[in-house]
Amino acid sequence: MNDINMTYEEALSHAPNEEPARQYFFIERCQDMLEKLKESSGKEAFTFHIATFGCQMNSRDSEKLQGILEAIGFVETDTEEADFVLYNTCTVRENANDRVYGRLGFLNGLKKKNPHMMIALCGCMMQEEKVVAKIKKSYRFVDIIFGTHNIFKLAELIHERLEAKKMVVDIWEGTDRIVEDLPTERKYPFKSGVNIMFGCNNFCSYCIVPYVRGRERSRNPEDIVEEVRQLAADGVVEIMLLGQNVNSYGTSSENPVSFAELLTRIDQVEGLERIRFMTSHPKDLSDELIEAMKKSKKVCSHLHLPLQSGSSRVLKIMNRKYTRERYLELVEKIKTAMPDISLTTDIIVGFPGETEEDFQETLDVVRKVRFDSAFTFIYSKRTGTPAADMEEISPDVVKNRFDRLLAEVQKISAEVCGRDEHTVQKVLAEEVNDYEKGLLTGRMSNNTTVHFKGDPSLIGKIVDVHLDESKGFYYMGTLA
Numbered sequence: 001m002n003d004i005n006m007t008y009e010e011a012l013s014h015a016p017n018e019e020p021a022r023q024y025f026f027i028e029r030c031q032d033m034l035e036k037l038k039e040s041s042g043k044e045a046f047t048f049h050i051a052t053f054g055c056q057m058n059s060r061d062s063e064k065l066q067g068i069l070e071a072i073g074f075v076e077t078d079t080e081e082a083d084f085v086l087y088n089t090c091t092v093r094e095n096a097n098d099r100v101y102g103r104l105g106f107l108n109g110l111k112k113k114n115p116h117m118m119i120a121l122c123g124c125m126m127q128e129e130k131v132v133a134k135i136k137k138s139y140r141f142v143d144i145i146f147g148t149h150n151i152f153k154l155a156e157l158i159h160e161r162l163e164a165k166k167m168v169v170d171i172w173e174g175t176d177r178i179v180e181d182l183p184t185e186r187k188y189p190f191k192s193g194v195n196i197m198f199g200c201n202n203f204c205s206y207c208i209v210p211y212v213r214g215r216e217r218s219r220n221p222e223d224i225v226e227e228v229r230q231l232a233a234d235g236v237v238e239i240m241l242l243g244q245n246v247n248s249y250g251t252s253s254e255n256p257v258s259f260a261e262l263l264t265r266i267d268q269v270e271g272l273e274r275i276r277f278m279t280s281h282p283k284d285l286s287d288e289l290i291e292a293m294k295k296s297k298k299v300c301s302h303l304h305l306p307l308q309s310g311s312s313r314v315l316k317i318m319n320r321k322y323t324r325e326r327y328l329e330l331v332e333k334i335k336t337a338m339p340d341i342s343l344t345t346d347i348i349v350g351f352p353g354e355t356e357e358d359f360q361e362t363l364d365v366v367r368k369v370r371f372d373s374a375f376t377f378i379y380s381k382r383t384g385t386p387a388a389d390m391e392e393i394s395p396d397v398v399k400n401r402f403d404r405l406l407a408e409v410q411k412i413s414a415e416v417c418g419r420d421e422h423t424v425q426k427v428l429a430e431e432v433n434d435y436e437k438g439l440l441t442g443r444m445s446n447n448t449t450v451h452f453k454g455d456p457s458l459i460g461k462i463v464d465v466h467l468d469e470s471k472g473f474y475y476m477g478t479l480a
């Protein structure tokens with residue numbers, strides 16, 4: 001029974017306890033409530049806008065949140081002048097929080113003009129107690145606050161907000177629960193992220209993620225394969241398997257299935273053409289996984305393997321649990337098994353206590369591995385992590401090292417990335433090029449971008465492209 005005339009208390013007592021049935025019950029009630037609101041306000045549609053900050057995990061969460069909002073009946077708009085605005089926040093960098101507070105002031109101005117407007121906040125930043133306390137005290141116009149463990153509950157939270165007419169705060173410290181089979185809306189029809197696990201157990205000393213996303217939880221392999229099967233049946237040709245540390249997939253499960261085994265199972269899904277995954281932690285990258293990647297025809301020729309530092313001494317303080325030697329050995333094994341693979345990485349410069357000697361070791365690893373590209377970051381203190389209490393080094397020294405690293409990375413990258421010039425490669429056409437009319441932009445298996453002339457009807461298809469000219473980080477090509 002789901003009668004819109006039920007009181008709030010009656011509705012709660014009738015809601016199923018099991019998921020996802022409970023959420024579908026609230027989606028239905030929210031649909032009716034929204035219809036009533038439309039009638040009383042004279043509005044034809046109630047719009048929503050989601051602003052996503054941070055990593056690919058957040059982007060995937062936002063697709064799920066969008067699916068729920070659309071199931072309720074909200075219509076997407078690309079401006080924040082919407083009836084429902086949701087910020088899916090990130091807290092990895094200290095100043096990210098300040099930016100959210102700044103934007104909330106702007107939203108408050110919009111809300112004063114639109115009495116129906118609801119403002120919701122979710123994501124990693126909301127898992128921090130002091131943030132929630134500050135919003136409750138100083139940003140009382142916010143309607144809904146929830147965290148990273150309960151995004152599946154959005155319909156229930158909106159229902160509560162509409163009924164109770166006061167700020168709804170629902171933050172869980174942790175959970176073993178993973179709710180499957182809720183509506184989700186994909187940004188691209190031909191590619192999709194697929195979460196395989198949530199949380200992280202590694203506690204790298206500079207990182208806040210384990211504190212806000214909780215301990216590692218892996219989804220059942222059967223549920224993952226089924227999701228991929230459905231996506232492929234729906235026209236998806238490329239998936240990105242997502243987790244903070246995909247290489248330790250399954251280790252916390254009752255009946256462990258390794259990441260390598262999971263890849264092998266996904267590899268067999270008909271219609272799927274490309275498999276990517278991130279993020280890989282070097283300490284957990286097994287020989288079994290290298291073998292599975294080598295055997296697969298679908299796993300892309302690209303591995304993102306965060307180095308962070310080339311000094312074993314700094315890696316120890318970072319709590320990364322591998323040494324420079326182990327990293328280099330791993331790269332050697334990977335390159336021997338897959339000589340064409342493209343390797344990319346993340347490097348932090350200026351970690352507390354990093355000496356010139358340590359930095360030289362990082363440069364040395366960069367020269368030895370010859371990464372296709374490297375995301376280089378200046379260390380930035382994150383309150384709440386062990387590294388935040390360590391003594392920082394002079395910003396001038398850090399800036400100087402950063403510039404030297406960037407120059408080295410770019411020089412190598414320009415040499416390495418041009419290696420496929422004048423060959424024909426498979427390219428997934430992804431979008432119309434915004435800058436030059438008539439061009440499409442796509443990606444090769446090794447993740448390099450290619451621009452080529454083509455009809456928009458090719459978007460979502462894997463086509464043969466001749467790589468006419470290397471431009472350092474991308475190619476200009478022609479359909480072959």
Ligand code: SF4
Binds near residue numbers: 201202203204209245
């Ligand atoms: S592996 Fe380290 S850097 Fe990555 S999310 Fe976990 S703690 Fe953070």
